[in-house]
Amino acid sequence: SAVISQKPSRDICQRGTSLTIQCQVDSQVTMMFWYRQQPGQSLTLIATANQGSEATYESGFVIDKFPISRPNLTFSTLTVSNMSPEDSSIYLCSVEEITVGGYTFGSGTRLTVV
């Protein structure tokens, strides 16, 4: 299965600043997905990123707050903008792998906003 590397693995940020999270996959994939997991909660899909087109955002998530780039078939970034303590979460990227019957997830970025 695909190997996904996320950077940074964790960070502590000041409110009002922005953080860009990188997701690198060791194989070419059509679709990449960004999830958020708030403390003690399940995963929530933020957006779907297709290479060469704008990301598709889920209800409750907007591009100004979570801009996403997808410059090629192996890489994507998610930026958490103008952060507040409510943005403290684990952010995970994921890819679809039809050959293994499901999704593969990165190990996540643990973000704490102070």
Add this chain to the structure above:
Amino acid sequence: DAKTTQPPSMDCAEGRAANLPCNHSTISGNEYVYWYRQIHSQGPQYIIHGLKNNETNEMASLIITEDRKSSTLILPHATLRDTAVYYCIVRVGFGGGSNYKLTFGKGTLLTVNP
């Protein structure tokens, strides 16, 4: 995608079989049952999936009732490392549908005790 219902928590003794139930009474004919797990501080991990036949792989077995309204994930010999949150998800099969989303519920926290 159809909604699933899982118990919030279960315990299992090390070395015994862990049987995790999932109800999905509104499942559609083209929807598969997927199981993922999330070990603390890691990204979710794909376990197994099935449509209507029972499935087995090196990690687990999946038993789907004949009416497909419920299923059971079986870990035949649970170890301490199987302690995790287990998610049962139903959705159309990968690669064949237009809905690529995985919708996570709250899952079942399985605690394997020594």
